[in-house]
Amino acid sequence: MSCCAAGTESAPELDALRSALPVADELALASRSIGDGLRQCDLIVPDVHCGACIALLERELPKIDGIERARVNLSTRRIAVVAKGEGAAAGKTVARAVERMQALGYASHLPGPEDEKGDPVLRDLLRSLAVAGFASMNVMLLSVSVWSGAEDATRDLFHLISALIAGPAILYAGRVFYRSAWQAVSHGRANMDVPITLGVLLAYAISMFETFSHGAHAYFDASLTLLFFLLAGRTLDHMMREKARSAVRNLANLSPRGAMVIGENGAHDYLSLDEIEPGMKIGLAAGERTPVDGVVCEGAGDMDFSLVSGESDPVRVATGSEVPAGTLNLTGSLVIRASRAARDSFLAEMVSMMEAAESGRAGYRRIADRASSIYAPVVHALAFLTFIGWIATTGDWRQATLIAVSVLIITCPCALGLAVPVVQVIAAGRLFENGIMVKDGSAMERLAEADYAVFDKTGTLTSGKPALVNRDEISSDNLALAARIARHSRHPLSKALAASSDGAGNKGPELSVTEIAGEGLEALAEDGTVYRLGRASFAVARDAETDDAGSEVVLSENGIELATFRFADSVRPGAAAALSALGERNIFSEVLSGDRERAVAHLAAQLGLSRWLSRARPADKVARLETLRSEGHKVLMVGDGLNDAPALSAAHVSMAPASAADVGRQAADFVFLHDSLEAVPVALSISRRANRLIRQNFALAIVYNLIAVPLAVLGHASPLVAAVAMSSSSIIVVLNSMRLKWGHADTKLTSPGSEGGKRSGIAPDFATRHAAA
Amino acid sequence: MTNLLILIPVALFLGLLGLGAFLWSLKSGQYDDLEGAAWRMLDDGEDKPAEDRDHGVPRD
Numbered sequence: 005m006s007c008c009a010a011g012t013e014s015a016p017e018l019d020a021l022r023s024a025l026p027v028a029d030e031l032a033l034a035s036r037s038i039g040d041g042l043r044q045c046d047l048i049v050p051d052v053h054c055g056a057c058i059a060l061l062e063r064e065l066p067k068i069d070g071i072e073r074a075r076v077n078l079s080t081r082r083i084a085v086v087a088k089g090e091g092a093a094a095g096k097t098v099a100r101a102v103e104r105m106q107a108l109g110y111a112s113h114l115p116g117p118e119d120e121k122g123d124p125v126l127r128d129l130l131r132s133l134a135v136a137g138f139a140s141m142n143v144m145l146l147s148v149s150v151w152s153g154a155e156d157a158t159r160d161l162f163h164l165i166s167a168l169i170a171g172p173a174i175l176y177a178g179r180v181f182y183r184s185a186w187q188a189v190s191h192g193r194a195n196m197d198v199p200i201t202l203g204v205l206l207a208y209a210i211s212m213f214e215t216f217s218h219g220a221h222a223y224f225d226a227s228l229t230l231l232f233f234l235l236a237g238r239t240l241d242h243m244m245r246e247k248a249r250s251a252v253r254n255l256a257n258l259s260p261r262g263a264m265v266i267g268e269n270g271a272h273d274y275l276s277l278d279e280i281e282p283g284m285k286i287g288l289a290a291g292e293r294t295p296v297d298g299v300v301c302e303g304a305g306d307m308d309f310s311l312v313s314g315e316s317d318p319v320r321v322a323t324g325s326e327v328p329a330g331t332l333n334l335t336g337s338l339v340i341r342a343s344r345a346a347r348d349s350f351l352a353e354m355v356s357m358m359e360a361a362e363s364g365r366a367g368y369r370r371i372a373d374r375a376s377s378i379y380a381p382v383v384h385a386l387a388f389l390t391f392i393g394w395i396a397t398t399g400d401w402r403q404a405t406l407i408a409v410s411v412l413i414i415t416c417p418c419a420l421g422l423a424v425p426v427v428q429v430i431a432a433g434r435l436f437e438n439g440i441m442v443k444d445g446s447a448m449e450r451l452a453e454a455d456y457a458v459f460d461k462t463g464t465l466t467s468g469k470p471a472l473v474n475r476d477e478i479s480s481d482n483l484a485l486a487a488r489i490a491r492h493s494r495h496p497l498s499k500a501l502a503a504s505s506d507g508a509g510n511k512g513p514e515l516s517v518t519e520i521a522g523e524g525l526e527a528l529a530e531d532g533t534v535y536r537l538g539r540a541s542f543a544v545a546r547d548a549e550t551d552d553a554g555s556e557v558v559l560s561e562n563g564i565e566l567a568t569f570r571f572a573d574s575v576r577p578g579a580a581a582a583l584s585a586l587g588e589r590n591i592f593s594e595v596l597s598g599d600r601e602r603a604v605a606h607l608a609a610q611l612g613l614s615r616w617l618s619r620a621r622p623a624d625k626v627a628r629l630e631t632l633r634s635e636g637h638k639v640l641m642v643g644d645g646l647n648d649a650p651a652l653s654a655a656h657v658s659m660a661p662a663s664a665a666d667v668g669r670q671a672a673d674f675v676f677l678h679d680s681l682e683a684v685p686v687a688l689s690i691s692r693r694a695n696r697l698i699r700q701n702f703a704l705a706i707v708y709n710l711i712a713v714p715l716a717v718l719g720h721a722s723p724l725v726a727a728v729a730m731s732s733s734s735i736i737v738v739l740n741s742m743r744l745k746w747g748h749a750d751t752k753l754t755s756p757g758s759e760g761g762k763r764s765g766i767a768p769d770f771a772t773r774h775a776a777a
Numbered sequence: 778m779t780n781l782l783i784l785i786p787v788a789l790f791l792g793l794l795g796l797g798a799f800l801w802s803l804k805s806g807q808y809d810d811l812e813g814a815a816w817r818m819l820d821d822g823e824d825k826p827a828e829d830r831d832h833g834v835p836r837d
Contacts, residue, residue: 055816055819055820058817059820076810077809077810078813078816080810134799138795145788146785158781165785
C-alpha cells in the first residue's frame, strides 16, 4: 500500500480525469490505420436520423484541423472519422471531433470490441440470390417456349442452354443449403435442407439425362425457382437478425474498453483491458465505470452497484472498499488498485456462469426442424415407393425414375421453407415498431411457449431511478432550495430531487455550491449562511446510520435540520398493466431480486405478486430457474443487471431493457427500448400470433401436398404443373403471413411513451439537434 | 432458327449485364447505407460518391 497514500484526494492526477466522453487514448486504441498516414475511427452516433444531420456532420467535422473526412452511415447510425497522423496524435484529433459533435448536439460513443465491420454472410446470400434470380428468369424464359410447343430440335437446344445456365447457378447459389444439409446428415439428423438438396440435385441430374436422351421433360426451371424462393427466405431471415443485433450493439457500451493507468512516476497511460494487471493503479473519474475488480486506495465517493448487486441505493466507498468491475462511480474521483485482471474479474465470472447455464435453451429445436424431421422421411419414402410401384407396373425404369424425381421436386418444401422465415420477419418488424428487438426467430417460438415469468426488481420492475416519496411533508420553499443545490451534482438522489421541483424556486440568494464526494453538497449564501444537503451525519452531524441511510437526504441551515427527503425506487411505467396482462394469459409471475427483503416485499405487495425472493445471488437465481424447469415450466426471465445475466441465459426465453448491462443485453433474446414494461405482453402477443400463423402455413403446405402429390405419383406432374403448383403455394403462404401486419390491439404498446424518455437513449428531442443545424 | 441464334445470346447478354451491375453495386458498397442514400439525394451540395470526392479534395 506504500504507493497508495490516503488523503490525497485533490491531487492533480484526480482532477485530470473528469470526463464522460471517450478520451483521446481510448479513441486511439479503437482506431485503425488505413494507409497514407491516416487513421479511421468508427463511432456510434445514435441521434443521427435524417439528411440534415448527415450534411451537418459531414460539413462541420472536416473543418477541424487534422480531420481528413467524415462519412455518416445512417442505416447503422455510425460515423467514420478519418484523421491524419498516427497513434495518440490521431486519437487527440478524433477526440476534438467528438467534442465538436457533442457541441452540435450529437452524443457519440465507441462500438464494443466484438463489433466487426460489414456483414460477409449477408453479401454472400445476396450474391447467391442474384445469381439464382438471373438464372431462374432466363431458364424460365426458355421453359415457357418449350411449354408453348417448341419442336424437337429447338426443344433440345433450349434444354441444352438451360442446362448450361442452370449448372453453375445451382452449384453456386445452393451452397448454403448443401453445406447445412451435409452437416445435418453427417450428424445423423434431418433438417429442411436435406430434402431441398436432394430435390434440387436429383432434378438437375435427371434433367441432364433427359436433355441428352432427347426427352420431353426437364426440370431446370423448377430447381432454380425453388432455390430462388428459398434464398429469398434465408436472406430476409438474416437481415432481420442483423438489424436487431446492430440496434442492440448501438446502445451505449457499459463496459469500458480500457482504463487510465497511473504509473509509478505519476504518468498517465491509457491501457486496454487485457493489459491491466493486478496491482496497477487506475484513475476513475465521476461518471466512469470500474474496468476491473479493485480496491479503492485514494478518494471517497458514492458508487452505483445496481448492475452488479441489484441494490438500487448508491453505496458509499472509501479507501479500502472493494469495487467489482461494472460499478459506476457517481461523485468523487477515485484511484483504485486492480485486484484481478479483466479475464478473472466479476464480469468474466458472470460470463463463465452464463456459459455453464446455456443449456437452458440448447435443448430447444426450431419448429421448422421439428416439422422437417417428420416431413423429410415421409417424402423420401413416398418417392421411393412411387419408384418401386412404377417399376412393378410398367417395368420402365427410366419413366419410374422420372416420376419418382418429379414427386421429390413437387414435395420439395418450398412453401415450408418460406412458412417460417416470412412470418418471423414480419413479426420482427412489428416488434421493431414497438421498440422491441428480437435476436432470432427461435426466440419468438420460445416466447410463445412461455408459461411462467420471473422478473428482476431493480431496473426491471422498477425504473432504477429513485423518486421523492415524502413530498407532501416538505414545505415548497425547502424543496425549491434543495432542488437548486441538488442541480450541481450527478448523484442519483440529487438528480431526483432536482427533477421533483417544478422550477418555481429559481429565485433566491446567490449560492456557491461545492460537492464533497461521498458526503453531500455544501452551499454558501452571500450573507454567510451555510446550507448543507446530504447524508444526515454530514448535514446535521447526527449519527443515523439506519437501513435507510442510502435513500435519505437531509437539508440543513447552519447545522440545523430544515427537511429530510426520503426516496424510493419508482415502479417502471406499465409494470402493473404488464403483470395483469400476463395474469390474464395464465402466466404466473414472481420477483427474484438481489435487493433487501423489505424493499422486495414492499414492491411485490404494491404489484400484487404473491411470490418473491430477496437477496438472491446470481447462482441462486439460476438455481431457482432450474427448479422451475424441473417442475415443467417454460420460464420467461426479465432482468437487466450483470447479476441477472446467468439467469437470462438459463431461462427458456429472456428479455432485457435497453438500460441493461452489456452482458445482460447480449444474453437476452429480446431487448426493449421503450420505458414501459408493457413491451413484455406485447412481445408475447406478437410471438403467439406469429406461431399461430406458422402453424397455419404448415397446414396450407400440407393441403397443397395432398393435392399435388397424388398427381405426381400418378405421373401427371409435368414441369409446367410443377412450376405452377410451387409458385402458387409459395405466394399463398406469403400472403397468409402478411395477415400479421393487420393491427391488433394487443400487438401495440398502448402508450408508447408519453414522457420524454420514450426511447431511452435512442431518439432524443428534435429541438436541440435542429437548433444546432 | 436464325432469329433464335441472335435473340438468345442477346437475351442472355442483357441478363448477364444486369447480374454484373448488381454484383458490382454490391461490391462497391452501395447497399451499405440505404437510408442515408435516400436523404443524400435531397442534399444540394456535393453529390459525388465518397471515393470520387476524396480524389477531388487536395491533400495538404
